[in-house]
Amino acid sequence: MGKMDEKPTNQIMLHIFWTDAETEAYRGHVKDQLTVWFEKLAKHSCSNYLVIHATFQDKSAILHKFSVTRTSMTERIRNDFGSHRADKTITFKAESNNIASSQSWLIAVSKIRDSIIRSVTLKLSSLEKNVNLIRDSHEEEDFSLFRYIEAKENLTLLYELTGLYEEGYRSGEEVLSLFRQYVFNLRQCQIVPWIEDFIEKDITNWSGLSLSSDISIKDLAPQQVNSIQLCSLIFRRIAHQLIALQNPRDLAKKGLSFLLQTVQECAILKAKYPRGALVVWVYIACIEILEAVKRSSPLNNMDPDTPSHTQRPRRSARPRSCSGKLRQ
Numbered sequence: 274m275g276k277m278d279e280k281p282t283n284q285i286m287l288h289i290f291w292t293d294a295e296t297e298a299y300r301g302h303v304k305d306q307l308t309v310w311f312e313k314l315a316k317h318s319c320s321n322y323l324v325i326h327a328t329f330q331d332k333s334a335i336l337h338k339f340s341v342t343r344t345s346m347t348e349r350i351r352n353d354f355g356s357h358r359a360d361k362t363i364t365f366k367a368e369s370n371n372i373a374s375s376q377s378w379l380i381a382v383s384k385i386r387d388s389i390i391r392s393v394t395l396k397l398s399s400l401e402k403n404v405n406l407i408r409d410s411h412e413e414e415d416f417s418l419f420r421y422i423e424a425k426e427n428l429t430l431l432y433e434l435t436g437l438y439e440e441g442y443r444s445g446e447e448v449l450s451l452f453r454q455y456v457f458n459l460r461q462c463q464i465v466p467w468i469e470d471f472i473e474k475d476i477t478n479w480s481g482l483s484l485s486s487d488i489s490i491k492d493l494a495p496q497q498v499n500s501i502q503l504c505s506l507i508f509r510r511i512a513h514q515l516i517a518l519q520n521p522r523d524l525a526k527k528g529l530s531f532l533l534q535t536v537q538e539c540a541i542l543k544a545k546y547p548r549g550a551l552v553v554w555v556y557i558a559c560i561e562i563l564e565a566v567k568r569s570s571p572l573n574n575m576d577p578d579t580p581s582h583t584q585r586p587r588r589s590a591r592p593r594s595c596s597g598k599l600r601q
Contacts, residue, residue, distance in 0.1 A: 281400075281427055281430050284396070286321065286389055286393055286396065287321050287323065287385070287392050288314065288319065288321065288322040288323075289322065289323045289385070290306075290310055290322070290323070291325050292307075292324075292325070292326055292327070293329060294326075299349065299350075304353060307324070307353075307354060308354075321388065321395070323361050323384065323388055324350060324361060325362075325363055326347050326350065326362070326364040327365060328365075328366050347362060347363070361388075363380065363384050364377065365377035365380065365381040366378075393431070397428075397432075397435075400424070400427055400428040403424050404421070404425055404444075407421045408451070411451065411465070414466050418452070419490055419493075419495050421451075422448055423489075423490045423491060425445070425447070425448045426489055426510065428444055429444045429514075432514075433513065438514045438518050441514040442515060442518070445507055446511060448507050449504065449508065449531075452507070453504075453534060455468045456471075456541055456542060459541055459542070471499065471500045471503075471542050472543065473542070473543045473544070473545065474542070474545065475545045476501060476539075476544050476545065476546040476550070478497070478499065479550055481561065482509075482562070483561065484513070488506065490506060500535075500542055500544065501535060501539070501544075501554065504531070505558075508528075508531050511527060512524060512527070512562075512565060516568070516569040519569055520569070521565075521567075521569045521570045524562070524565060524566050524569060525562065528562035528565075532558055532559065532562075535555075536555065
């Protein structure tokens with residue numbers, strides 16, 4: 274069962290119990306397995322599940338003559354585990370290529386699809402509610418910036434998995450804007466408790482910006498994280514959304530703005546670092562962003578053998594003569 278603090282990629286969005294048991298097997302062990310399974314679901318307050326009963330044609334099996342009908346088998350499961358689960362218990366026939374079998378497959382696949390969509394929607398709603406609760410307490414003393422970023426990471430990751438890259442982009446922008454708002458508020462001497470951890474901090478870790486890294490906020494120690502590391506982590510997630518949207522122009526613009534504001538933040542926070550270190554970091558970050566822009570460019574991903582009206586025709590190496598003279 275998935276926990277709330279796990280990444281969406283580590284969580285189960287839909288639990289499915291598959292069985293092809295007939296009467297004897299159902300009475301022997303499948304019913305007990307279903308009982309244990311439902312107890313685990315109830316323990317974790319999980320309602321996103323399906324029970325699927327599959328039927329297969331086996332001409333060599335004589336026991337089919339004495340087994341209950343397949344429809345009554347499904348009804349038996351519903352009756353044993355409550356009528357309120359009737360819509361979560363379905364059956365499909367994998368007997369042959371006839372019309373009835375095809376229709377049962379379509380119904381089963383449609384039910385699974387609708388259940389997954391419903392489960393993902395509920396998960397998105399739960400993560401969004403959690404993020405809003407943490408964000409609303411950003412001026413309180415017990416506010417944890419790292420907890421907020423972690424919640425945002427999980428939400429953005431689920432946006433990515435569902436193809437909602439625009440929502441993921443806005444989610445990353447909100448985190449970066451919140452941090453930078455309170456950094457620039459230091460000029461007016463408006464200080465919140467959690468921003469003090471970044472003031473006059475020695476920057477000893479100068480890892481270059483990596484847009485292909487899979488490091489999350491959980492992998493960083495809060496006591497050792499500096500403002501450059503934190504903003505780089507957030508910007509990496511923003512860049513992923515722009516790359517997925519195939520928007521290299523906005524990626525270049527956001528990259529330039531990110532670097533300029535990061536330099537300003539170091540000055541406002543009075544960060545301590547060796548002379549020239551920040552310049553080298555910015556230079557390396559520029560190369561990383563330009564490489565990402567190049568990779569996400571539609572023209573760069575174009576098949577060279579495919580003609581395109583966007584490509585300019587090559588000029589001839591030897592221009593044609595207009596004199597009309599014939600070659601000797």
